[in-house]
Amino acid sequence: MTEHRDQQLRQLISLLKDGDFHSGQKLAEDLSVSRAYIWKLMQQLEELGLEFESVTRKGYRLLKPLQLIEADNLSKSMAQRGLADWECEVLLLTDSTNEQLKGDGFRHKKLLVAEYQSAGRGRRGRQWVSPLASNLYWSVGWQTQMPVQQLGGLSLIVGLAIIKALNKLGIKGVQLKWPNDIRYQGRKLGGILIELSGDMAGALQVVIGVGLNMQMGASLAQSIEQEWMNLHELAPEVSRQQVLAEMIIELNLALETFEQKGFESFLADWKAVDECFGQKVSILQQNQELKGIGAGVDATGALLLQTGKGIVPIYAGEVSLRFRH
Known part of the structure; x- marks a missing residue:
């Protein structure tokens, strides 16, 4: 186009x-x-x-009024909350905000928002349904000197920042499914995609991508393979711009804390919103299934699974839940 x-x-x-x-x-x-x-x-x-x-x-x-994201208003709102050093850009159309930020487009503390993504994706390359001006699609560039082996909990602290932002807007009860799903009562509200590049022995360029369902029509989401919901079902009066600004403010604070103290300082916060804890969990790894009971996460962000052979740490895999009643 x-x-x-x-x-x-x-x-x-x-x-x-x-x-x-x-x-x-x-x-x-x-x-x-x-x-x-x-x-x-x-x-x-x-x-x-x-x-x-x-x-x-x-x-x-x-059929429904639109709330467009205005870059100037967003920048002003963030500056008033102490984030004047952030750069904000809003695109009407793009392939993927993560792809746009990677490589030559990368900037530390840059927020890139799109009203529509033609090739939005989640973990493992899955398509992320991205209708125009209906949801929130954004990516943030963050440069860090942290060793790559200490970044295992990064997607978890991003999720915690989002929940804290939602709580401040009066939206309670949202949980996180390890490692990257934002959910409410078993239905998906959003997801997180983390991508790393750069010198693994030096500065790393981190691109944090987030998609959050706001007011997506059911006819537009027929390809979604799991139960989902819109944030407007919980808070119809909250605007996309309000939610976005609050998320970035909390994310900035969480990333700074993460760099200073590591993931261990977030363990108590994670336990409070851990959807897997105490539930029957199945992990699919390289076509092999491991079953157990969710037992929290460790100080590196690995999922802990209680099995018949004891506690097993899970560093990657496809997670499914069966809720215990």
């Missing part, structure tokens, strides 16, 4: 975001294009996941 088309789509979204009807003729005049071209742009928005209706003599109307 060309940069010019990107700008036209952003302008069109800005006009439609109130959820009211807008005539094709008026939209065409505002964008200085033909009505036929407006129709093409609307088809593009539909492909990006926006749901709208078209009514003769009334025009186009989004």
Whole structure:
């Protein structure tokens, strides 16, 4: 998609975001294009996941109003909370915020947000459903001198920062499923993807990617293979920008604490939100299944599994839960 088309789509979204009807003729005049071209742009928005209706003599109307992320407002909000040294960028469209930040695009303390991802992904390369302006998709660049072997708990402290942010917004009861799922009563709210690059014996470039379901329509999520939910089911009045700003503020604090004290200082916080603790857990590793009872995590962030042969630390694997009643 060309940069010019990107700008036209952003302008069109800005006009439609109130959820009211807008005539094709008026939209065409505002964008200085033909009505036929407006129709093409609307088809593009539909492909990006926006749901709208078209009514003769009334025009186009989004089925629900949109809350777009504004980079200037976000930067101002973060600066007021002590994060003036952070860089914020908001893209309308991208392939993946993690991919954009990796390599030449990497900056320490850079926040990159996208309204839509064409190739969003989770762990193990799974597709992350990313409809336009419906959820939160963001990545953060963080450079650290910590040895790579001490970063095992990184995705866990990112999850803890997100839960702390949600708690501050009055959203309680969210849990974390080791190592990277954000969940509420067994349903997935979001996920975390950590990617490392650089000199393993020196400075490491860490890209932290987060996807959080906010107000995704059910028709857009048919490819999701597990139970999921939107944050707006818990707090319909909270805006995406509020949630995002609070998450970055808590993440900045968590990362600084992690560098100074390591994961061990987060153990008590983890225990309070550990969805696996005391539950029947199955771990799939290289086509082999290991079963046991979740017994917390150790000081490195490894999952502890109580088995018939004792406590076994798990450093990687696919986790599934069967809740005990």
